[in-house]
Amino acid sequence: MTERINTQNRIIKPEEKAVELLTKSGKTVATAESCTAGLVSKRITDVPGASGVFHWGAVTYANYVKEKVLGVRHETIVKFGAVSEQTAREMALGIKKSSGADYGISVTGFAGPGCDEEGKAPGLIYIAVAGERGVALSKIETGSSDREFNRNTAAGACLRLLCDYIENTLEKP
Numbered sequence: 001m002t003e004r005i006n007t008q009n010r011i012i013k014p015e016e017k018a019v020e021l022l023t024k025s026g027k028t029v030a031t032a033e034s035c036t037a038g039l040v041s042k043r044i045t046d047v048p049g050a051s052g053v054f055h056w057g058a059v060t061y062a063n064y065v066k067e068k069v070l071g072v073r074h075e076t077i078v079k080f081g082a083v084s085e086q087t088a089r090e091m092a093l094g095i096k097k098s099s100g101a102d103y104g105i106s107v108t109g110f111a112g113p114g115c116d117e118e119g120k121a122p123g124l125i126y127i128a129v130a131g132e133r134g135v136a137l138s139k140i141e142t143g144s145s146d147r148e149f150n151r152n153t154a155a156g157a158c159l160r161l162l163c164d165y166i167e168n169t170l171e172k173p
Helices: 013-023 039-047 063-070 074-080 085-099 149-173
Strands: 027-032 052-059 103-110 124-131 134-143
Touching: 013 039, 013 149, 027 085, 039 052, 052 063, 052 085, 063 074, 063 085, 063 149, 074 085, 074 149, 085 103, 085 124, 085 134, 103 149, 124 149, 134 149
Parallel strands: 027 052, 027 103
Antiparallel strands: 103 124, 124 134
């Protein structure tokens, strides 16, 4: 899903679309963020009406917090790393369960600059959405060492994946 233009020729931001879809469907969301440090939550709560659909967000930078708060298995982090599809999946499922929201979204990655302690390049990001139809995952490789660019790219991609997931869920009875 990309930004779209409404009848007033105004670009609809993905966070606006997400709040609109959540409101129309009567669903809620919670976020688990690592590399974006709360940016996804901020973008959602910048939208009027978000209080009716946003449960809460957790910034889980440290691995032990991913484990303790979100229920990410220690073995997952050891085997695949904090920046992995597997960790993103467990983060999304964990925030969905602990918050009681209909959708759990997560983002974990390496914003940069330089390589992380596992040798992963900056701009490597994994996002996940957990909902009634399982988990949707996406991998981003920006190739950039610009920390702010990577965070903004990740937040936008996370919100677009959430919108796509909701739209696909609504289309299927």
